[in-house]
Every structure is written in structure tokens, then in C-alpha cells.
Amino acid sequence: MEATLSPSRSSSDRSPPDSTPLFEVSDLNVGFDTPDGAVLAVRGIHLALHAGETLAVVGESGSGKSQTMMAAMGLLAKNGRATGSVRYRGREILGLKAAALNEVRGAKIGMIFQEPMTSLDPLYTIGNQIAEPLTRHLRLSGRAARQRAVELLTLVGIPDPARRLDAYPHELSGGQRQRVMIAMALAAEPDVLIADEPTTALDVTVQAQIIDLLRTLQRRFGMGIVFITHDLGLARHFADRVAVMRHGLVVEEGPASEVLTAPRAEYTRMLLAAEPTGTKAPPPPDAPIVLEAQRLNVTFRIGGGLFAGPPLVIHAVNNVSVTLREGQTIGIVGESGSGKSTLGRALIRLIEAQGDIRLFGEPVNAIDAQSLRALRRQVQIVFQDPFGSLSPRMTVGEIITEGLRVHAPELDRRARERRAVEALEDVSLDPALRNRYPHEFSGGQRQRIAIARAVILKPRVLVLDEPTSALDRSVQKDIVDLLRRLQGAHRLSYLFISHDLSVVRALSDWIMVMRAGQLVEAGPTDEVFRAPAAAYTRELIAAAFGLDEAHAPAAARA
Structure with missing residues (x-):
């Protein structure tokens, strides 16, 4: 039976919609005090949300989208400050003390954060x-x-x-x-839901389910939704109005049907045109094997005990084999919980697994900790949640060079600084920002920091676990180009784990499709997208490209 909410109050208990905004931001300025001086992240913006309406706030990473709403909710970091006005049903809430603000947060205004693990x-x-x-x-x-x-x-x-x-x-x-x-x-x-990239970590089929769920709840309760996203396809199909932000300013605002089909601002047109493109040629058939696994299994047990009954046994990875060659990119796709990330971690022995795993010909299940550590310099990972994997007590420069202290102790401080500058430039971040802390960056900027930390060691194998999920399309394209350039220069091999099939198609030469821990299909990227053999693969492709028929492969349009 389908579960339904049992509302504590019906929609008739709420005030009828009128011309008065349900939630309004006026002349809002947000700044941060940093070692390099004051930084103004949001500059005098105005936004209004009415009951039953969805306002999408879009823009590149660092445009001020999230900081606008963090300021409105009283959730800025200690070095942040906000001036202006934030009103809920006409009541000023900016600057309220915690006790008064807590009566509004959660009960009247709910928020979905971008990084759930933190x-x-x-x-x-x-x-x-x-x-x-x-x-x-x-x-x-x-x-x-x-x-x-x-x-x-x-x-x-x-x-x-x-x-x-x-x-x-x-x-x-x-x-x-x-x-x-x-x-x-x-x-x-709540009356107002602030959704900060609510579908970023979700696969394409669940994205559609979550959007449908939010629409259903919105219709039932007259809820207003502020939808922060870098996915203009989702904004086009979900939002009533769109506000486009850049460098802390709103550069364009209006009905979604107008802004996202006939934009006035050049910046909006650039965002709409940004899309990872191109294809990845496979490595030579005789390229050396750098990572191989045969009949890999990973099992988790949850709960159980003397009085709790038998534990829940989850076969996260079930009899999966992988062969990765030098210069190859294998894209691993599937829904959330399909075992993609678990497979990636098991292959580099971050979690225990059964089966034969070999890195550069060495059986990693049998080697000792010291030998495994020596191999780890050549195998790095970029995690899905950048904020959870970056220490809040370390500067970006310290985070990026931490691996060098372990694996390249012969380098002095000046040499490490040079390598940090190079790594930051590689991922399109200003090296002058390396004295700042992770919380001072947007989600997309933090992901680029995580990539810089991995590539600074110049590994031979890189496991990329959703490395572009928090990035806007224009930056995704830059990261894809960066990864291609690094791969061509150093013959790197990638395991690219993602639910974003457009990025996988642009970067990978081989695809593995997983579902419920099992491998349902594998093959060259072009073949899988053109003529997928499994019904599940066809469903994924249709869900991924159904919102944008212009970019849909033949299999999705069929």
C-alpha cells in the first residue's frame, strides 16, 4: 500500500494565497571576513516567493545561491554577516535570536541541505x-x-x-x-521549503520521483518552494519562476518559460549552452592492466542480535568482475544503492570484500599494510561528499598537500606550495584562495578542492565517486576537459562512478550498469547508449534524457 502523510493540519487551515509574498528577501547583502580581507558573496538582491509557487534560483558554483538562503535561515558561518531584510508572512526573521528563530525553522520553513552526510x-x-x-x-x-x-x-x-x-x-x-x-x-x-540542490546525489529515476513528490505535497498544502539548482533542465520543468545569479547578483528573473527559452542575459544563454560533449576513444587492446577483480562480493549485515531477530543481510556487490587498462575510463552507473560506490571502495581495499583483486599485478587481498600503503600513492579517490571528506580545521592549502607529507616526505614546504598552486590551477581555482577554509567555498568549489587533493600525487588510477554531482554544467564541462587532459598527459586510468549519464557518455569508453549489487550490462560506451541490451539500461537512458530530447541518444527516443 502506498504510504501517505497524515497531515496535522489541512490545507484549509492555511491562509489563502494573496499578493503578499509568503517569503521575501529584500536588499540582502552577505559578506565573510577572511584572512585575505572581506568578501561580499551576495550584493543587495531581491527575491519573493508566494504560496504554491516554485522559484528556482540558478547559477554557477559561487554565485551566491546557497549563501542567500543560509543567511535567510540564520545559518551562516561564524565569520559571515548579513544585512537587509528577510520576511516570512510579513514578519522580519533576519537577526532573530536562536530561540525565536527556531520557532520558524523546521516548523514553518524547512530546508534540504546539499550535503546530507554533514x-x-x-x-x-x-x-x-x-x-x-x-x-x-x-x-x-x-x-x-x-x-x-x-x-x-x-x-x-x-x-x-x-x-x-x-x-x-x-x-x-x-x-x-x-x-x-x-x-x-x-x-x-512547512509553508516554505528551501531545497538546496535536493536531487544532486540522486540518480535520474529517483530525481523524477522526488520532483513528483514535491509537486504533490506542494499542491496539497499550498507550500512555496525555493529550488536552488545548477540543473537548468530540472528548473525548466519544475519551476514557475527563475532567478539567475552571478557573482552575488540577480542578473535575470522572470517566468521559467521565458527565462529558460528566450533569455535576455548573455550569462543565462551561456548556462543553457553548457553541456559536457565529445567522446572518449578506448585504449589500445594490448594496454597493460592496472586493476583487475574477479568474482567480487561485498556483504553488509545491519541490526540483529539476541532479542532483535536475524540481521538484515545486504549483498551490496554480487559476483562482479572488472578489468581496467592503462588510459581507460570505465563509467559505473546505476541507481542509488546499486552498489556503484561500494564497488569502487572495495576495488582499492577501503572496505573488505571477497574475491581476487589485483592492483598493477599485485594481489591486494594478500599484501600487508605497508605494501598496500606504497600502492595507495598510485591509486587515489575523490569522494561523493566533498565537505565530509575535507577537514574543517585545515586550510585548503594544507588539505591539498596533506598527501605529499605522507607519500613525498622529501619535498620541503616551498616545493609543496608550488605543487598546491599547480593543482589548484588545474581545477580552475585561484591559488590565492588556498589560505581559506572549506566552509568558505560553495559545494562545487569544494568538489574541485577534493579533485586537486587527489591529482596532486599524480596517481596512475583515480576512482571518481560522483565527482561532478555538485557542479553546475559549465564547471562539469571544465572538469571533464581537465580529466581528459590529465589522462592524455599521464596515461591515467579512471573508474568514473556517476548517475549523470551525459557526463559518463562524454568521459567514458566503457560502461558498467549496476542494479541491486549485480552487473546487468557492460560494453563500449557508444554501443550501450545506441542499443542497450538490458531493459533497466533503457529505463536509465530514457529517464536521463527524457527532459532534453535534443540531446537524447537514439535508444532514449525509440
Whole structure:
């Protein structure tokens, strides 16, 4: 049976929509104090949201989209400051003390954050974290809150929701953690939902489900939605109005049908034209094998015990084999929870697995820790959640050069600085920013920092776990070009894990399609996109390109 929300109040209890904005930002300025001086991230912008309306705020990383809403919610970092006005139903909320602001946050205005792993408490179960807003704002009992939590997890597409209530955040995939964040934000049925890249970590089929879910809840409760995104395709099909931001300013605003089909601003036209393009030629057939795995299996056990019954056994990777050659890029695609990231981690022995794994001919399951450490310099990984993998206590320069201290101790401080400057330039970040901390960067900028940290060691194999998921299209194209350039210069080999099929198609020469831990299809990129053999692959391609028929391959249009 499909789960439904049991609202604590009906839509008739809410004020009828009128010309007064439900949520309004006026003359907002956001600045940060940094070691290099004051930085103005948002400059005097005006935005208004009405009941039942969806306003998409789009723009490149660093344009000020997220910082605008973080300031509105009173969530700026300690070195941040905001001036101007933020009103909810006519009430000024900018500058409210925490106690007064907490009456609004969560209950009246909900927020879905871009990076779920840093927003979910690792010490509390998923059920406890969803129950908190239910007991705090809706005054539900513990039993009622748990039942509502099951309904919410079902609505956002979490499998076996009753069992997942007792799981911890690290036991879920990135996409599943994002769905938990959406459930938490919707728990108290807010009037305003601020969705900061809510579908970034989700595969294309779940993206469509989440958008449909938000639309359904919006129609039921008259909820206004601020939809922050770099995906202009989603904005075109979900938003009523669009505001385009650049360098902290709104450069264009209007109905989505006008802004995203006949834009007035040159910057908006550039965003619409940005798309990763090109194809990747395969390596020579006799190129040496750098990584190989045969019959790989990874199994997790969740829960269980003397009084809790048998544990839940999850076969995250089931009998999968991989062969990666020098200069090759294998794209690993599939829905959230399909085992993509688990496979990548198992291949470089970050998690335990059964099967035969060889790196550069060495059987890594049998070597000792010291020998494995020597191999690790040649194999690096870029994680899906950049903020969770970057130390908040270290500057960007310290983060990037940390690997050099371990694997290249012969380099002095000046040499490490030179390498850091080169790495930052490679990923299109200003080296002068290396004395700043991760929280001072946008999500896309943090992902580029994570890539710089990996490539500074000049590895032979790079595992890229959703490296472009937090990036806008124009930067995705830059990163794809960067990875191609590095691969051509150094014969790098990539395992490229992603749910973004347009990026996978541009960067990979071989594709592996996974579902529920199993390999359902593999083959050359062109062949898989042109004539996929598995029905599941056809579904993924249709979901990915269905919103943009102009770029859809023949298989998706068929």
C-alpha cells in the first residue's frame, strides 16, 4: 500500500494565497571576513516567493545561491554577516535570536541541505533524526513519530523503511541519505521549503520521483518552494519562476518559460549552452592492466542480535568482475544503492570484500599494510561528499598537500606550495584562495578542492565517486576537459562512478550498469547508449534524457 502523510493540519487551515509574498528577501547583502580581507558573496538582491509557487534560483558554483538562503535561515558561518531584510508572512526573521528563530525553522520553513552526510548526526539512527522534528514541532508521541517516519521514508523511496529506521547515516548510500534529508525537511509540513540542490546525489529515476513528490505535497498544502539548482533542465520543468545569479547578483528573473527559452542575459544563454560533449576513444587492446577483480562480493549485515531477530543481510556487490587498462575510463552507473560506490571502495581495499583483486599485478587481498600503503600513492579517490571528506580545521592549502607529507616526505614546504598552486590551477581555482577554509567555498568549489587533493600525487588510477554531482554544467564541462587532459598527459586510468549519464557518455569508453549489487550490462560506451541490451539500461537512458530530447541518444527516443 502506498504510504501517505497524515497531515496535522489541512490545507484549509492555511491562509489563502494573496499578493503578499509568503517569503521575501529584500536588499540582502552577505559578506565573510577572511584572512585575505572581506568578501561580499551576495550584493543587495531581491527575491519573493508566494504560496504554491516554485522559484528556482540558478547559477554557477559561487554565485551566491546557497549563501542567500543560509543567511535567510540564520545559518551562516561564524565569520559571515548579513544585512537587509528577510520576511516570512510579513514578519522580519533576519537577526532573530536562536530561540525565536527556531520557532520558524523546521516548523514553518524547512530546508534540504546539499550535503546530507554533514547534516545527519553520525551517532543517531535515521529514525531518531526524523522523529526529532515530529516530536518537537508536531508534538507527536514516540510511537506516532516512528510510524510517521516510516511513512516519510516510504514516500521518498527508501526500501524496507521500517528496518532502515534503525540504520545509521554511514550505512546508507549518498542518494539514500539525501532522501532522508528530504523526509526530515517535510516532516512538519512547512509553508516554505528551501531545497538546496535536493536531487544532486540522486540518480535520474529517483530525481523524477522526488520532483513528483514535491509537486504533490506542494499542491496539497499550498507550500512555496525555493529550488536552488545548477540543473537548468530540472528548473525548466519544475519551476514557475527563475532567478539567475552571478557573482552575488540577480542578473535575470522572470517566468521559467521565458527565462529558460528566450533569455535576455548573455550569462543565462551561456548556462543553457553548457553541456559536457565529445567522446572518449578506448585504449589500445594490448594496454597493460592496472586493476583487475574477479568474482567480487561485498556483504553488509545491519541490526540483529539476541532479542532483535536475524540481521538484515545486504549483498551490496554480487559476483562482479572488472578489468581496467592503462588510459581507460570505465563509467559505473546505476541507481542509488546499486552498489556503484561500494564497488569502487572495495576495488582499492577501503572496505573488505571477497574475491581476487589485483592492483598493477599485485594481489591486494594478500599484501600487508605497508605494501598496500606504497600502492595507495598510485591509486587515489575523490569522494561523493566533498565537505565530509575535507577537514574543517585545515586550510585548503594544507588539505591539498596533506598527501605529499605522507607519500613525498622529501619535498620541503616551498616545493609543496608550488605543487598546491599547480593543482589548484588545474581545477580552475585561484591559488590565492588556498589560505581559506572549506566552509568558505560553495559545494562545487569544494568538489574541485577534493579533485586537486587527489591529482596532486599524480596517481596512475583515480576512482571518481560522483565527482561532478555538485557542479553546475559549465564547471562539469571544465572538469571533464581537465580529466581528459590529465589522462592524455599521464596515461591515467579512471573508474568514473556517476548517475549523470551525459557526463559518463562524454568521459567514458566503457560502461558498467549496476542494479541491486549485480552487473546487468557492460560494453563500449557508444554501443550501450545506441542499443542497450538490458531493459533497466533503457529505463536509465530514457529517464536521463527524457527532459532534453535534443540531446537524447537514439535508444532514449525509440
